[in-house]
Amino acid sequence: MRALTWHGKHNVQVDTVPDPQIINPRDAIIKITATAICGSDLHLYDSMIPGMSNGDILGHEFMGEVVEVGRGNTSLRVGQKVVVPFVIACGQCFFCGKQQYSACDNSNPADKSDMSEIAYGYPMSGLFGYSHMTGGYAGGQAEYARVPYSDIGPIVVPDGVDDERVLFLSDIFPTGWMAAENAEIEPGDTVAIWGCGPVGLFAIKSAKMMGAGRIIAIDHLPRRLELAKANGAEVLNYHEVKVREALMEMTAGIGPDACIDAVGMEAHGFAPDNIIDAVKQETKLGTDRQHVLRETIMACRKGGRVSVPGVYGGIGDKLPIGAFMQKGLTIKTGQTHVQKYLPQLLELILDGKIDTTDLISHRLPLEQAAEGYRNFHDNPDEWTKVVLKPH
Amino acid sequence: MSEQPMSTDAEVESTAFTDQNRVEGEHEAASVRAVLINRPRHELYDFWRDFRNLPTFMENVKSVEIMESGRSSWMIAGPAGADFELVSEITEERPGEYIAWRSLEESDIDHEGWIEFRDNAFGRGTEVRVFISYDPPVGPLGKVVAKVMQREPRIQARRELRRFKQLMETGEIPTSKAPDAAPRADRHF
Numbered sequence: 001m002r003a004l005t006w007h008g009k010h011n012v013q014v015d016t017v018p019d020p021q022i023i024n025p026r027d028a029i030i031k032i033t034a035t036a037i038c039g040s041d042l043h044l045y046d047s048m049i050p051g052m053s054n055g056d057i058l059g060h061e062f063m064g065e066v067v068e069v070g071r072g073n074t075s076l077r078v079g080q081k082v083v084v085p086f087v088i089a090c091g092q093c094f095f096c097g098k099q100q101y102s103a104c105d106n107s108n109p110a111d112k113s114d115m116s117e118i119a120y121g122y123p124m125s126g127l128f129g130y131s132h133m134t135g136g137y138a139g140g141q142a143e144y145a146r147v148p149y150s151d152i153g154p155i156v157v158p159d160g161v162d163d164e165r166v167l168f169l170s171d172i173f174p175t176g177w178m179a180a181e182n183a184e185i186e187p188g189d190t191v192a193i194w195g196c197g198p199v200g201l202f203a204i205k206s207a208k209m210m211g212a213g214r215i216i217a218i219d220h221l222p223r224r225l226e227l228a229k230a231n232g233a234e235v236l237n238y239h240e241v242k243v244r245e246a247l248m249e250m251t252a253g254i255g256p257d258a259c260i261d262a263v264g265m266e267a268h269g270f271a272p273d274n275i276i277d278a279v280k281q282e283t284k285l286g287t288d289r290q291h292v293l294r295e296t297i298m299a300c301r302k303g304g305r306v307s308v309p310g311v312y313g314g315i316g317d318k319l320p321i322g323a324f325m326q327k328g329l330t331i332k333t334g335q336t337h338v339q340k341y342l343p344q345l346l347e348l349i350l351d352g353k354i355d356t357t358d359l360i361s362h363r364l365p366l367e368q369a370a371e372g373y374r375n376f377h378d379n380p381d382e383w384t385k386v387v388l389k390p391h
Numbered sequence: 392m393s394e395q396p397m398s399t400d401a402e403v404e405s406t407a408f409t410d411q412n413r414v415e416g417e418h419e420a421a422s423v424r425a426v427l428i429n430r431p432r433h434e435l436y437d438f439w440r441d442f443r444n445l446p447t448f449m450e451n452v453k454s455v456e457i458m459e460s461g462r463s464s465w466m467i468a469g470p471a472g473a474d475f476e477l478v479s480e481i482t483e484e485r486p487g488e489y490i491a492w493r494s495l496e497e498s499d500i501d502h503e504g505w506i507e508f509r510d511n512a513f514g515r516g517t518e519v520r521v522f523i524s525y526d527p528p529v530g531p532l533g534k535v536v537a538k539v540m541q542r543e544p545r546i547q548a549r550r551e552l553r554r555f556k557q558l559m560e561t562g563e564i565p566t567s568k569a570p571d572a573a574p575r576a577d578r579h580f
Contacts, residue, residue: 023566023568024563024564024566025562025563026561026562026563072562088565090561090565091561092429092560093429093556093560093561094427094429094515094516097429105556105560106556106557106560106561106565107565108565109564109565109568110549110551110553110554110565111550112567114546114550117549123553126565126567132567135565135567136567138567148565
């Protein structure tokens with residue numbers, strides 16, 4: 001089959017690779033009809049994530065048709081159309097039992113989980129197409145993909161629903177939704193959201209559905225700010241205003257009730273062999289990289305909530321821990337527990353309560369995936385979201 | 392032993408044990424590891440007690456043959472493609488709870504270990520603790536080689552217990568190995 005493979009910094013290409021096969025009883029093989037490039041794929045593209053191998057297949061936002069099902073999966077049938085969560089979860093460990101699917105204890109293979117166990121104290125769950133630290137699983141920017149524990153992850157979508165309406169159930173819609181849920185929004189709340197990329201936009205849409213009175217979105221790219229505005233947010237361009245001063249003025253000195261960091265930090269340096277280097281790098285580069293997290297903590301009102309869907313991977317410093325404690329803030333974060341949210345979010349889409357397609361700027365055949373990466377990376381204002389069509 | 396609830400899959404230092412003698416010994420390489428498995432205690436014990444099941448999740452145990460009077464013969468893949476034979480004898484056994492074993496003199500490797508199964512006090516499944524100790528096959532050099540090959544006992548115990556948990560909880564052992572992926576370079580970077 002053909003697949004988008006990683007070969008180093010800013011070097012991805014579509015190669016011919018072996019077809020995936022059923023290995024374990026609960027596997028399924030999916031023939032991919034739509035797959036997207038995620039903002040977090042750019043961390044791989046920039047070679048910021050350790051544990052990558054030459055030839056790794058990227059992609060963790062994908063959907064398609066079930067073409068083969070292992071004997072251990074009695075819930076999926078060949079021919080069904082499914083969306084696959086980017087988080088691989090077993091459904092049977094302590095964490096899956098609590099619906100904390102991205103903390104699954106089992107989905108990261110034993111020979112791959114040493115790195116996260118050393119970096120974070122515990123092994124993390126498996127993810128598709130996102131380095132060998134998260135399992136080394138082949139991703140979904142390909143014609144086919146093997147889906148482990150396929151009885152727990154993929155959600156069946158009804159016939160006749162356009163792929164683009166449901167594709168983002170794989171990651172960014174539940175990620176934006178969980179970000180808003182973690183903000184514990186009460187009716188009439190003011191919610192400030194840093195970053196108007198796909199996750200920020202879905203956080204805006206979700207916060208609105210959860211009853212936020214006012215949403216203030218912060219970015220500097222004109223088209224992304226336009227999208228945020230079209231979704232009902234007031235916008236701040238941080239190249240034009242001082243964000244904290246503007247937020248204080250807009251809220252008459254109270255501050256936002258909840259702040260969402262949908263930016264994160266380009267993760268780097270958390271491989272066990274260079275974690276000390278990461279500390280050194282951090283003290284030199286730290287100010288810019290954690291700027292958003294610091295700003296959310298400083299801007300948030302007393303007793304407010306900070307929600308962090310943005311990805312952090314290493315070690316940080318100079319966090320305003322005093323403001324965090326003295327103001328009595330709550331911080332919630334984490335990789336998305338995708339499986340937990342799928343049924344209710346699919347229903348919202350099918351009921352027409354949310355537009356999930358307005359952020360798509362480009363549609364390309366799989367063969368042009370490398371061009372998609374280059375443009376998404378170099379021209380993020382025009383290229384807000386790229387959908388690839390392998391079949 | 393402590394009755395405190397354990398976090399899942401915690402690396403247990405010897406201070407976690409009131410009976411520290413259980414982890415001390417004359418061996419050069421030793422490891423204790425604890426893991427919480429969301430399955431009934433007897434099911435886990437029964438699976439482990441049939442040593443022929445162990446190669447399913449112990450990647451360097453090639454085969455186990457059951458002999459008479461609590462003895463078993465283990466074929467183990469050692470460093471640099473060499474195989475080692477280990478004849479093991481059960482030294483203590485409490486059905487459903489505890490198995491201890493040690494190698495006999497004719498073995499290529501001097502080895503001992505125990506595994507303990509306890510109900511979690513709060514209904515979270517079974518707490519499994521394993522102690523593995525062995526003198527590396529070719530002395531100090533063997534440990535270096537074993538470490539390079541990531542078969543150093545700590546890592547080995549961690550991975551094997553993880554695979555045991557995966558198998559018992561989910562019915563399979565996750566893998567991302569080929570053929571699900573493109574041809575790869577030899578090492579990660």
